[in-house]
Amino acid sequence: MRLHSKLMLLIVILILLIGGIFEITFKNILEMNMKKEIGSKALAVAESVANMPQIEEAFYEDDPASIIQPIAERIRKQVGAEFIVIGNRDEVRYSHPNPVRLGQKMVGGDNGHVFKGESVISESVGTLGPSLRGKAPIFSKGEVVGVVSVGYLQTDIEKEISTIQKKIFTDTFLILIGGLMVAFLITLNIKKALFGLEPKEIAWMYQEKHAILESIHEGIIAIDTDGRITVVNENAHKILRVPNEVLLRGKRIDEVLENTHLLAVVATGQAEYDKEIMIFGEVYLANRIPIFNKKSDVIGAVASLRSKSELAKLMQELTHVKAYAEGLRAQTHEYSNRLYTLLGLIQLGSYKEAIDFISKEVDVAQGFIQFLMKEVPDPIIAAFVLGKFSLASELKVDFTIDRESSFKDVPNEIDRDHLVTIIGNLINNAFEAVRENGKAEKRVMLFLTDLGKELIIEVEDNGRGIESEDNEHIFQEGFTTKKRNSNSGIGLSLVQNAINQLGGSITFSSNPGEGTIFTVAIPKSKGK
Incomplete structure (x- = not known):
């Protein structure tokens, strides 16, 4: 069963339960109040009749009934009572709605307290059926000489209660109908508010x-x-x-x-x-x-x-991946060209030249690789520099690493990603600068040293340099003087951020039209 159906059913049951409880409770309260009200009324009439001088005097006449009966009947009709019965100490009737019963003994057995001088309200069964009675003693000279019993039939009381109960039932039924409508609206709104979803x-x-x-x-x-x-x-x-x-x-x-x-x-x-x-x-x-x-x-x-630092780190990692890919692509392209050259020499029969070409290439490559393996033993940094060396060959840039370089003592706690970011972006910027200088000779040199308490990274190029008015802005993210690449303006800001993370510093010297040198100093141990 769906939620709105359950709610509808529960609300209906609740309304029926409340209505039923209300009906029963109201009926009981109404019946109790009506009996109390009618009993009090009967008792008040009985006491009034018992105090009438005519009634007291009639007890001393030869035929009390002839005096008492008319008075009792007149009063009974006026107050709407079912009966007013007056009897003596022997419970012999002097008045009754049915004259035939005059002179007969009273029935019901509820006069004991009255003959003791007490006024009571009782329920008993008389000759006319079950009734609610108010009884009062008749005093003469300080003695109880008789009893007045004023009664209303239970059937009449129940009829009146039934009439009122029908009106209550009608009102309860209307409330129930209204409650059902409200329940429907509530469940509809709940269903709408919950977008028709179930619990x-x-x-x-x-x-x-x-x-x-x-x-x-x-x-x-x-x-x-x-x-x-x-x-x-x-x-x-x-x-x-x-x-x-x-x-x-x-x-x-x-x-x-x-x-x-x-x-x-x-x-x-x-x-x-x-x-x-x-x-x-x-x-x-x-x-x-x-x-x-x-x-x-x-x-x-x-x-x-x-966190912006996390985004910057992600960007750095992407930059590294891109640099590695470019290095591998350049190396592949460069060696493809050399293989084609070697193939041409063999096809031409120039075997000696082919052997010399191979020897030269092996010597150059092996010499550079051996130098890197000796002076830059860290595989990540060495592989990255080697990739840039291959990229430079493709770009026709004379990229060299100073033979005085040494990067052996790089502490393990220094993040290699930061070092690759710094070296890679400085070299990339240098490559871009020399390609735009318009000179035939395009030189970029890298110098690395770990002597002393700091790691020194220096990148020098013979590019067009940096104008003095741009000196204050070159490390700002998005700032660039290049037109070649729409993604420019990021590299130096990444370098600055990586240097800040390592607690280092960066300086540069530039002569417009001649070139630029960037120098980075990174402490081997922070705080020293």
Whole structure:
């Protein structure tokens, strides 16, 4: 059974139950009140009749019934009682609605307390049937000489209760119909609010949403229109430096984190992408998106937070991969050209020249590789420089590494990715610079040394140099003086970021039209 059907059935049962309980309770209360009211009325009439002087005096006449009967009947008709029976100490009737029963003994057996001088309300069965009676003693000269019994039949009381109960039942039925209509509207609205989903589906979606939020690497924070947090995942807790057991949901966002701009997004309904935000001294990139309902009203906003340093590291890794790929491609292309040259010499029968060509290439390659293996034993850095050497051959750039270079004492704690980023981007910039200098000779030289307490990386080129007005901007992300590559303006900013991570420094010297030298100093141990 679907949710709205269950709700409809439960509400109907609840209404029927409430209606039934109301009907029974009201009937009991009504019956009790009516009996109390009629009993009090009967007793009041009985006491009034018992106190009438004519009734008391009639007890001393030869025929009391002839005096008492007319008085009792007149009063009975006036108060609407079923009977007013007056009897003496021997319970002989002096009045009765049925004259035939005059002179007969009273029935019911409920006069004991009355002859003791007490007025009572009782229920008993008389000659006219079950009745509710009010009984009062008749006093004469301080003695009880008789009894007045005023009664109303139970059947008449039940008829009156039944009449009222029918009206109550009609009203209850109308309430039931109204309740059913309300129940239908409630279930319809609940179904609409839940988008027709069943509880199991909602529970599954909640678990799925929780799993998705926790699997996302970014920190996720969502708020409602009042600025109160509605969703926050584990990574957001880490970013905010708040333990997971601390409940953030329900708190105002400005109490937890300032300058989120989420409230502004809620107010304007405009999304904001890749905006920088500082949290505990670390820069994060924030995407802020408004949340809309079906009516296109803003009902909240959600923000995703991603560490900018992580993005920079990812970019560096992609740069490394690209550099490795370019190096391998260049090396493949270069050796393909040499193989074609060798093939041509063999086809021409120039075997001696072919042997000399092979020997020369082997000597050059082996010499360079042996130098790298000896002076730059780190395989990652050596392989990367070798790849750049092959790329330079393809680009027709004279790329050399200073024979005085030595990079043997590189501490293990220094991140090789940062070193590759620094060396690779400086060399790439140098290649671009010499290709645009318009000179026939295109030279780039790399110098590496680990002497002393610092690692020194120096890249020199004979490119067109850097204009003095650009000196302050070259390390800014996006700034470039090149036209050749639309992706320029990133390399030197990555170099600067990597150097900052290693606690180093970078300087440069440039002569416009002659070339540039970049010098990087990285401490082998931070703090020394």
